[in-house]
Amino acid sequence: MASMKSRLEAAEMTLDGERVRWLVGKQETLTEKKNVFGEQLQKARYQFIVSKAASMELARNMLLANLGEPRTVHELHDITGMPKREIVEQIIALLKWRKIDMVGHKGRSPTYIALETHADDSCRGD
Secondary structure (H helix, E strand, O other): OOOHHHHHHHHHHHHHOHHHHHHHHOHHHHHHOOOOOOOOOOHHHHHHHHHHHHHHHHHHHHHHHOOOOOEOHHHHHHHHOOOHHHHHHHHHHHHHOOOEEEEEEEOOEEEEEEOOOOOOOOOOOO
16 A cells, blocks of 8 residues: 555645645635526535545545656556556546656556656646
8 A cells, every 4th residue: 555655745735736726715606606607506516526626636646646766557556556447547647747757668567757746736637
């Protein structure tokens, strides 16, 4: 399992991230006022959205926190306990946003490394 240090780093990155901060900061606007279509977001739906966004950001940040050195999907699975399919999905997103890079291979498995590990950086939405 991931070390306590990397889990805390991932949690801090998630809470400091722009996506979660924006959603939390917009709670009143999103749940108590109507949007341009005259719709008001129900609080239960808002809480689901925030929970889902925070969960996804935490998963991405858990990978970033453990990519200080080149690692494969298999190694990330062993470290984090995350399902390999979820790791691959997150790696695709992180590659797209240039948060990580493929730097080589171990056997037939590509290795990835984080390009930035700043807590004030956040991953973009889906």
